[in-house]
Amino acid sequence: MTAPLILYLDVPFVTFRxxxxxxxxxxxxxxxxxxxxGMLLSLVGEKDVYRHCGVELAIAMLxxxxxxxxxxxxxxxxxxxxxxxxxxxxCYQEILSNLKCWIWVRSDGEKIQPSxxxxxxLAFDHPELVRRFGCLFLGESDxxxxxxxxxxxxxxxxxxxxxxxxxxxxxxxxxxxxHVGSRNTRFLRYRIKEMPSSPPPDLAWTMIQSPI
Numbered sequence: 001m002t003a004p005l006i007l008y009l010d011v012p013f014v015t016f017r018x019x020x021x022x023x024x025x026x027x028x029x030x031x032x033x034x035x036x037x038g039m040l041l042s043l044v045g046e047k048d049v050y051r052h053c054g055v056e057l058a059i060a061m062l063x064x065x066x067x068x069x070x071x072x073x074x075x076x077x078x079x080x081x082x083x084x085x086x087x088x089x090x091c092y093q094e095i096l097s098n099l100k101c102w103i104w105v106r107s108d109g110e111k112i113q114p115s116x117x118x119x120x121x122l123a124f125d126h127p128e129l130v131r132r133f134g135c136l137f138l139g140e141s142d143x144x145x146x147x148x149x150x151x152x153x154x155x156x157x158x159x160x161x162x163x164x165x166x167x168x169x170x171x172x173x174x175x176x177x178x179h180v181g182s183r184n185t186r187f188l189r190y191r192i193k194e195m196p197s198s199p200p201p202d203l204a205w206t207m208i209q210s211p212i
Contacts, residue, residue: 001108002106002107002108002117004058004104004105004106004117004199004200005104005105005106005117005120005121005150006102006103006104006105006150006151006152006153006155006156007102007103007104007105007120007148007149007150007151008100008101008102008147008148008149008150008151008155009099009100009101009102009103009138009145009147009148010099010100010145010146010147010148011099011100011138011139011143011144011145011146012097012098012099012146013095013096013097013143014027014031014065014095014096014099014138014139014140014143015027015093015094015095015096015139015140015143016028016030016031016032016035016096016139017139017140019174019177019182019185019187025091025092025093025094026094027067027093027094027095027096028171028173029064029065029067029096029171029192030059030061030064030101030163030171030173030192031059031099031101031138031139032173032174032175033057033059033173033174033175033188033206033208034173034174034175034176034177034208035138035139035174035177036057036059036103036138037049037052037055037057037175037208038177039136039137039138039145040052040055040103040105040116040120041116042132042134042136042137043120043123043130043132043136043148044116044119044120044122044123044130044132045123045130045131045132046116046119049210050210051112052107052110052112052115052116052208053110053208053209053210054107054109054110054111054207054208054209055105055106055107055109055110055115055116055117055207055208056105056106056107056108056109056205056206056207056208057103057104057105057205057206057208058103058104058162058163058200058204058205058206059101059102059103059104059162059163059204060101060102060104060160060161060162060163060200060204061099061100061101061160061161061162061163061192062100062101062102062158062160062161063100063161064161064192065096065097065098065099066096066097066098067094067095067096068094068095068097069092069093069094069095070092070093070095071091071092071093099138102151102156102160104199104200104204104205105117105120106205109207120150121150124149124150136148153198153199156198158196160194160195160196160197160198161192161193161194162192162193162194162195162197162200162201162204163190163192163204164190164191164192164193164201164203164204165188165189165190165203165204165205165206166189166190166191166203167189168189168191169189169190169191170189170191171189171190171191171192172187172188172189172190173187173188173189173190174186174187175187175188175206175207175208175209176208176209176210176211184210184211184212186209186211188206
């Protein structure tokens with residue numbers, strides 16, 4: 001068993017839009033596993049979302065980010081004409097500020113080589129070998145990551161707020177998102193638990209799995 005990689009993320013402003021929100025752009029309070037997975041694929045330049053199914057992620061927050069609300073133009077496609085004014089309306093959107101977290105990545109469940117863990121390590125060791133497009137973001141495309149770096153266990157200090165799987169938890173997060181409709185989007189229930197555990201507790205791990 002290979003030791004997991006640990007990533008530190010710092011994102012000044014971010015939104016993780018709730019899948020079931022309709023009239024207002026509500027945000028999840030922590031990054032969903034599906035969102036983190038998508039960001040990691042972008043980091044290594046992978047376009048095939050199925051390629052690294054089986055990878056496991058664990059998320060620990062340094063603190064719960066502050067939530068605020070802004071008014072912005074949102075798209076609601078009510079008219080077949082893409083440019084029709086009816087498709088653009090002002091709407092409130094929730095945003096999180098000063099998000100800082102650690103992400104653990106392990107690839108023991110992957111069936112393909114090189115694994116996502118190996119490709120992340122390569123991306124940091126030899127960034128010139130990565131072929132990708134656009135900027136690296138978490139959440140929406142204009143919410144850029146300020147800092148992303150590999151860290152060791154020695155770097156991690158203090159109590160961690162773990163995103164823990166719990167069938168009775170009040171937090172429902174997607175671990176797989178269907179971007180063509182929502183039929184195959186899959187969710188798990190979680191809770192936030194404060195503890196200094198290291199390595200991640202068993203219930204902190206979420207496996208990324210396609211429903212099809």
